[in-house]
Amino acid sequence: MAGDRAASWQSIRDTIMLRIRDRTYPPGELIPNEADIATEFGCARATVNRALRDLAEAGFLDRRRKAGTRVIEAPQRKATLDIPQIRREVEARGQAYGYRLLARATGPAPEDVRARLRLPEVEETLYLESLHLADGAPHMFERRWVVLRTVPAIAAADLAAVNPNEWLVREAPYTHGGMEFHAEPAGAAAAALGCSPTDPVLVMERQTWLHEAPITYAREHFAQSYRLCLGL
Amino acid sequence: MAGDRAASWQSIRDTIMLRIRDRTYPPGELIPNEADIATEFGCARATVNRALRDLAEAGFLDRRRKAGTRVIEAPQRKATLDIPQIRREVEARGQAYGYRLLARATGPAPEDVRARLRLPEVEETLYLESLHLADGAPHMFERRWVVLRTVPAIAAADLAAVNPNEWLVREAPYTHGGMEFHAEPAGAAAAALGCSPTDPVLVMERQTWLHEAPITYAREHFAQSYRLCLGL
Incomplete structure (x- = not known):
């Protein structure tokens, strides 16, 4: 996955989201640590951190300082609707x-x-x-x-x-x-x-x-x- | 607005969102700078920065390094729906x-x-x-x-x-x-x-x-x- 250009935090977030959805990262399980994800994507740890924070705020990941980051089980899925104009x-x-x-x-x-x-x-x-x-x-x-x-x-x-x-x-x-x-x-x-x-x-x-x-x-x-x- | 405890970035974001919606901060206009908002809420500038970044990502604010932060005109309003279970x-x-x-x-x-x-x-x-x-x-x-x-x-x-x-x-x-x-x-x-x-x-x-x-x-x-x- 490491390419010629550093990945954006949004693209890393989207890839991790797909892995949560298709259960490459299964519910309740630890995902790889920030350093390993940064190596995979060829980017800075801060970029991975930004992506994981976003997914944690959206209710998909549970981040603990010492215990690592786990996929939350059965999050409430949301749909977004552009208000009809x-x-x-x-x-x-x-x-x-x-x-x-x-x-x-x-x-x-x-x-x-x-x-x-x-x-x-x-x-x-x-x-x-x-x-x-x-x-x-x-x-x-x-x-x-x-x-x-x-x-x-x-x-x-x-x-x-x-x-x-x-x-x-x-x-x-x-x-x-x-x-x-x-x-x-x-x-x-x-x-x-x-x-x-x-x-x-x-x-x-x-x-x-x-x-x-x-x-x-x-x-x-x-x-x-x-x-x-x-x-x- | 400055209280006994420092405000969370989420509560600052929500207050700024209300001000955008009720046009205390009108469309197309500059909002106060980070330092002034931090003073108003009695919190760190980094906290205000986090709130503004969130609103910018959601499409409500346009942040420019030198020019300041403006309210975006007529953003597409979105509604969120918990997918019916x-x-x-x-x-x-x-x-x-x-x-x-x-x-x-x-x-x-x-x-x-x-x-x-x-x-x-x-x-x-x-x-x-x-x-x-x-x-x-x-x-x-x-x-x-x-x-x-x-x-x-x-x-x-x-x-x-x-x-x-x-x-x-x-x-x-x-x-x-x-x-x-x-x-x-x-x-x-x-x-x-x-x-x-x-x-x-x-x-x-x-x-x-x-x-x-x-x-x-x-x-x-x-x-x-x-x-x-x-x-x-």
Whole structure:
């Protein structure tokens, strides 16, 4: 493995990760010491140390000063998901992205939305209905409520020109939030999506917060051909 | 912010992350230098350095030796998902987990499964049908194909006692794979799930590989009440 150029700590980390995954380094067992790994890769011990520290922080290795480094048994595997950004997603498939604002109104949110965002009954929200297109065909239908107290600037935004997601990503930073996926009949979203109300569609619900202040709750119905993909 | 005890690099990283998210440190702008942050937190510069390096590697900061550290504009936000482990998921909700093996057979896989795993027509697979229960009620119905060439030991496994997921997690390490979610009518899974064939359900497809060797492809239909949840 020792080559003409010193390996980066990332490439050493990735190789060790593959060896953990394919059990060249089995669960519960000691892996070679830093000096031996450094010799194998033809690099400095500090580089190996950086790679092992990263794997230890990610929960794959247990490092003990005297006892050496062991592979942790049965770590919880994680998958990472790029948070769907509708335009990027459509364009990444080589399709033209389109967007239409279908409705815009101001008023209190319905009870289920208030419960999600823990809003009082009188709280003013901006309600938006929008349709996102891929090569002119319906891709996603979105209903969204934005809390005006948290994001007053959206009242003046031209949301026929810029979609609410992109406006919020740029203008309304959030500290935390959550997403949920489930399946349901297209129902009231059927007309916009051009399918039957009984057709099953994937629904994403998303809400975000800026510290204690609720920002927005969105309910997105995806066209039937949509697949949510994650790498392992 | 300087307290009685020196802050850990992780707590400094988390505080800086919140400041990026709520735009105390705005996109494109320089953040305070290491020495100033170290003074604020009452810790060593090396600790701040470790925190900033982590945020730079995660794609939130751009560090330049002379020019200082800037917040990267519009980073792609990522969500992390614990890969669903059905027993843990059910038990985490305070419900009793149950499992039944419904069918087991050996033979070639159908064409769509062969295409997924890039298998030749003659490849022998183990086919498994299983039902996973929460407090005795159907929670998930799974159809799975395991490539016997890659995982010969599964032929002798007692899969009525240990569910295939748990057996594979323990015995069949993988290097990579993918997951996909979509909505469809329950169809042939309806009888096992105790719903109507036209009821919409969430379907997860998952496949894993050990380097070039295909391990398994699974198609899981979840009960209608199921929600896939991700933190932001």
